[in-house]
Amino acid sequence: AQSVTQLDSQVPVFEEAPVELRCNYSSSVSVYLFWYVQYPNQGLQLLLKYLSGSTLVESINGFEAEFNKSQTSFHLRKPSVHISDTAEYFCAVTTNTDKLIFGTGTRLQVFP
Amino acid sequence: EAGVAQSPRYKIIEKRQSVAFWCNPISGHATLYWYQQILGQGPKLLIQFQNNGVVDDSQLPKDRFSAERLKGVDSTLKIQPAKLEDSAVYLCASSFGGADTQYFGPGTRLTVL
Numbered sequence: 001a002q003s004v005t006q007l008d009s010q011v012p013v014f015e016e017a018p019v020e021l022r023c024n025y026s027s028s029v030s031v032y033l034f035w036y037v038q039y040p041n042q043g044l045q046l047l048l049k050y051l052s053g054s055t056l057v058e059s060i061n062g063f064e065a066e067f068n069k070s071q072t073s074f075h076l077r078k079p080s081v082h083i084s085d086t087a088e089y090f091c092a093v094t095t096n097t098d099k100l101i102f103g104t105g106t107r108l109q110v111f112p
Numbered sequence: 113e114a115g116v117a118q119s120p121r122y123k124i125i126e127k128r129q130s131v132a133f134w135c136n137p138i139s140g141h142a143t144l145y146w147y148q149q150i151l152g153q154g155p156k157l158l159i160q161f162q163n164n165g166v167v168d169d170s171q172l173p174k175d176r177f178s179a180e181r182l183k184g185v186d187s188t189l190k191i192q193p194a195k196l197e198d199s200a201v202y203l204c205a206s207s208f209g210g211a212d213t214q215y216f217g218p219g220t221r222l223t224v225l
Binding site for chain 1: 116152153154155156157160168203205211213214215216217218219
């Protein structure tokens with residue numbers, strides 16, 4: 001069975017500082033990995049995903065994540081955050097089925 | 113393109129009452145999912161439909177929860193009778209299936225008193 005661990009429940013950071021949200025997964029087979037973002041009172045939105053190919057994937061708003069098979073990680077990074085990035089971020093994993101397994105989430109709080 | 117629609121957005125009921133949620137997926141999406149998101153946790157899959165057939169309902173508490181997807185489009189999720197621990201946000205998502213992106217609706221926040 002697959003599982004996802006997001007070690008940090010909350011990450012406070014000042015505006016324009018870099019940030020890393022950590023995600024580790026456990027699986028005995030090949031996986032597909034996702035990061036979803038949830039803004040207050042809204043549903044989840046896909047931020048980026050790794051299916052195959054380049055291990056570095058990017059989103060349109062400056063986030064990136066790198067698939068590291070040896071460390072079973074898919075950490076999310078952004079070199080300079082904005083106030084508008086304040087949200088809950090969820091890492092998720094699936095295998096050759098489409099059943100998503102989510103982590104418990106990391107609340108990113110950006111301060112001015 | 114219209115997104116996944118859900119209603120109602122909020123619902124408050126007393127324990128032992130019944131409640132129903134409605135979901136309209138993105139047009140053309142064959143696969144529909146219902147998730148339960150308890151405060152402080154990630155979403156947990158309750159049931160997955162492929163067209164109007166159930167693919168996975170292994171985590172659906174079948175003694176009180178039921179779901180249907182008549183005609184392979186809209187879906188309803190029902191809880192009867194509700195318990196305090198059912199307080200959560202119920203999310204509906206849809207996709208073309210496989211590893212295709214799942215698109216989520218805004219959710220229904222259920223409070224059971």
